Structure formats: C-alpha cells, structure tokens
Amino acid sequence: MTAAFSARVDAALASPTLKLAIDRTTGTARSKRAAAMAAWPEFNIARDLGRDIKDHVIENLEHYLVTFEKNAIASGAKVHWAETGAQACAIVVDICRKANAKSVTRAKSMLGEEIGLPHALEEAGIERVETDLAEHIIQLAGDPPSHIVWPALHKTREQVAELFRTHHRDPGALASVEAMVGSARRQLREKFMAADVGISGANFLVADTGAVCTVTNEGNAELTTTPPRVHIVTAGIEKLVPSTAHAMAMLRLLVRSATGAELTQYTTFHCGPKQAGDLDGPEEFHIVLVDAGRTRMLAEGLADMLRCIRCGACLNHCVVYRQIGGHAYGATYPGPMGAVLTPSLSGLEAAQDLPRACTLNGQCQEVCPVAIPLPTLLRGWREKAWQQGFEPATVRWAVALWRFLILRPALYAAASAIGLRLMPLFSRNGWISRLPLAGGWTAHRDMPSPTGGTFLAQYKRRMKK
Ligand code: SF4
Numbered sequence: 001m002t003a004a005f006s007a008r009v010d011a012a013l014a015s016p017t018l019k020l021a022i023d024r025t026t027g028t029a030r031s032k033r034a035a036a037m038a039a040w041p042e043f044n045i046a047r048d049l050g051r052d053i054k055d056h057v058i059e060n061l062e063h064y065l066v067t068f069e070k071n072a073i074a075s076g077a078k079v080h081w082a083e084t085g086a087q088a089c090a091i092v093v094d095i096c097r098k099a100n101a102k103s104v105t106r107a108k109s110m111l112g113e114e115i116g117l118p119h120a121l122e123e124a125g126i127e128r129v130e131t132d133l134a135e136h137i138i139q140l141a142g143d144p145p146s147h148i149v150w151p152a153l154h155k156t157r158e159q160v161a162e163l164f165r166t167h168h169r170d171p172g173a174l175a176s177v178e179a180m181v182g183s184a185r186r187q188l189r190e191k192f193m194a195a196d197v198g199i200s201g202a203n204f205l206v207a208d209t210g211a212v213c214t215v216t217n218e219g220n221a222e223l224t225t226t227p228p229r230v231h232i233v234t235a236g237i238e239k240l241v242p243s244t245a246h247a248m249a250m251l252r253l254l255v256r257s258a259t260g261a262e263l264t265q266y267t268t269f270h271c272g273p274k275q276a277g278d279l280d281g282p283e284e285f286h287i288v289l290v291d292a293g294r295t296r297m298l299a300e301g302l303a304d305m306l307r308c309i310r311c312g313a314c315l316n317h318c319v320v321y322r323q324i325g326g327h328a329y330g331a332t333y334p335g336p337m338g339a340v341l342t343p344s345l346s347g348l349e350a351a352q353d354l355p356r357a358c359t360l361n362g363q364c365q366e367v368c369p370v371a372i373p374l375p376t377l378l379r380g381w382r383e384k385a386w387q388q389g390f391e392p393a394t395v396r397w398a399v400a401l402w403r404f405l406i407l408r409p410a411l412y413a414a415a416s417a418i419g420l421r422l423m424p425l426f427s428r429n430g431w432i433s434r435l436p437l438a439g440g441w442t443a444h445r446d447m448p449s450p451t452g453g454t455f456l457a458q459y460k461r462r463m464k465k
Helices: 002-015 018-040 043-059 059-075 085-098 110-115 117-123 134-142 158-167 175-195 219-227 246-257 294-299 303-307 335-346 363-367 372-389 393-406 411-427 455-464
Strands: 078-082 101-107 129-130 197-200 205-207 211-216 230-236 266-270 284-290
Touching: 018 246, 043 059, 043 246, 043 303, 059 078, 078 085, 085 110, 085 117, 085 197, 085 230, 085 284, 101 117, 101 175, 101 219, 110 117, 110 230, 117 129, 129 134, 134 158, 134 175, 134 455, 158 175, 175 219, 197 219, 205 219, 205 246, 211 219, 211 230, 211 246, 219 266, 246 266, 294 303, 303 335, 363 372, 393 411, 411 455
Parallel strands: 078 284, 101 129, 101 197, 197 230, 230 284
Antiparallel strands: 205 211, 211 266
C-alpha cells in the first residue's frame, strides 16, 4: 500500500463522523434496493437484457455514434467531439465565452468531475453554480464528491446545517431536512434564472432520436437546462442506447438499483434547442461527446466496464467503501467501479492501491444491474500490477516464500503447525491485537486466536467423518 493511500485510509478511519454518515445513506440505499428487488421478480431477466443492450452498443459503437450525431443535428443540436478530457473542457469554455457567459449552472455529472470541468470553468473566470443539492453542499464545503449518486454522503445533516448557516443569505431555523432544502432552494432559485449557460451530463444518449436523457429527483436538471440561452451536454460515448424503448429498459435498472424507487421524480429527454412555438428552452443546444480513455478501455480488455450506468449500488454494498468512504480512494470514481475505472483513466502505477483495496467477496457483482464482473476485472488489474513490478518487495518476498512452501506439502504442514503454536503467545482473552509482520492487519482490527488445529488437520478430520 502506498503511503498516500495509507494516509487517506487512516484519516477516514479516524473520522468520528464519517462512518455515521456513510452508514446512514448506504444503509437506507441497501434496504430500499432490497425492497425494490423483492417486488421485482424479473430482475435477473431485466439485468440480462440491460447487459445485452449495452454490449450490443459497445460492439457497434461507431454505428450508434454516427446515428446519434445525425439525429441530434437534425433536431437542431450542435455536436462536438472530444478525444480527451482537456479537449472537452476547452470546447465547453469556448462555447461559454462565445455566449459571453458570466455565470453557468451545472446539473450533477460525474463525467464533468472526471474531466475537471469545474476547475476549467473557474480558471476561465466563469461563475459556476452547482445545482444538485448534494453538489451544492460540497461546493460550499470545497470538497470533491465522495459517492457517484450522493456526492455529499460524507457530510452528516448536522454538518450541512452548519454549512448553510455560514453560507446562505436566508438560512432560517434549519431545524429539519425540509428546512435545509428550503434554504438551498431560496439560495439557488435566482441563480437558475440568471445563468447564461446551463451544463448537464447525460444518463443516456438515444441514437434513433438524437435525444439526451437526464434523471434527477430534484428537478434541478430541468431548471439548469431550460432558462439559460445555451444548454451544453457533456457525455461519455458509452452512454448510447439504440432507442427510447432501450433507454426505458435501462432506466428501470438504474433507478431501482440506485434509490430503490421505480422511477426518478424527473426524467427528461432533451431534444435540440427551443423550436418555434415552444414557450421555453435554450436557443443553442450543444452536445460534447467525450472519449477520454473509453476506446482505450476496449483495447485493455475492459469492455465490460463500459456497461456501467453509474447507479452506485456496488459502492453501497462494498465492505471497503462502507468503512473508508469515497475520498480515501483519491479519485473521481470510488468503490468497486472506481477501483476498476481509475487505473485505466489515471494509469495503473498511480492507482495501484485501488484494485488491492478489495476483499473480492463478490457483493458488487451480485448487485450490479448490468452484471459487470467487477472482481474478475479487479483481479486482472492485480495481475498487471504484479507483472509490472508495482508490488512492494516485502509482498513479493512473502508470496515467493508462500509459493516455496506450498509446493512442498510436508514443509508447508510443518510451517503451519509452528505458526499455530506461536500465535497464542500474542493472544489475550482469545484475541490477537498485535502480530509481527501483520501490523497492517491488526492496526485496525483484532483477530480471533486460532482454535482447532491447522486448516489441513481440520480438513483431514472432516474428510474422515
Ligand atoms: S459497476 Fe454496476 S453497480 Fe457499480 S455503479 Fe456501475 S452499474 Fe452500478
């Protein structure tokens, strides 16, 4: 484990409030998802369909990109292509400058975070107003997101009240969650109406209509994209689906997996700019299609990961994420999906800790609505890290020693028996809280003293029964 990752994990584990905040949100998400799945016996059929839709699009990516572009242009949109995140940011800033934009509103988009769009807007001197409630909270706090669905998950409601008291003009009593939402609404309302440009992401890009689908529970995407003169969409090229019917099939999976609801409060298909006779809508509608490493993922054997619909279920069920939260991952995407994506986006050397920070218990794959084999992909990164020599010398020595022993069964049995006899020396009241060469393990948890002999001895006994 690198020192930087270790320090972030230690800070997360030492936080007196982080675990409470994580448990509150992920606990609710898990129980709501479980209830939704119990009421949906066709989940496995729907999941297979979702997997097949996304696989089909990825296998025919060029066809669907061209089809989407043609239909989006026909509806009046301007389509831009960005090979890298930096190019995408430059395109967005250029559109904002041409629109003489002083202020932009932004609906939550993880792609925007991935490519560094908030920073690019600030550097260009353009006021950026995050309009998703959770994004508004972390913008006030100056924090990066810690979850892909609930970016402010690391904040307790008490901390949010404190932030609003400090930063809102008219916070009121803030005695309840409803009062806090009211305070944010008053704060954001005039920003919505004054913005020159609205920037959103896309949950799905519908190839046969050229429409962009967004889902929210707050209606902030609609308020971000409708009043301003210009609407800019930034979307990863993997967001394509062939038709509206396919988008609806994916929405059923996305929303139930993310929040346990049947549908989000607001589901909007944005189709081009304002047309003659429309009461409202933007005069310009731009769509920036972003690659930023996605086609490289195909070559890296990560095509399965391009199915991801960013539902967050794998984070909510991950035993590691639930202990350390999102910031400890040090990347835009945390949890199991982030541990697979980040080495591809940032390079394996920089992100080598993330595939290792996994117990491989398989919960993430079980809940994933598009059946991504996350543990297999994580093992793939571990193998590459090993081949490229990123494992520390101590780990390589330990594995070499283990390999030496395991290939010599008699020696292995003797070494296990000696180890078993030594371990009680470090035990107190049936628990081991310090063990030489295993300080990383025992620093944060105690280990029960082994009982009943070595694994091999127990196995032999059981086989005789
Ligand atoms: S990997 Fe699967 S479970 Fe995780 S966010 Fe993506 S779609 Fe959801």
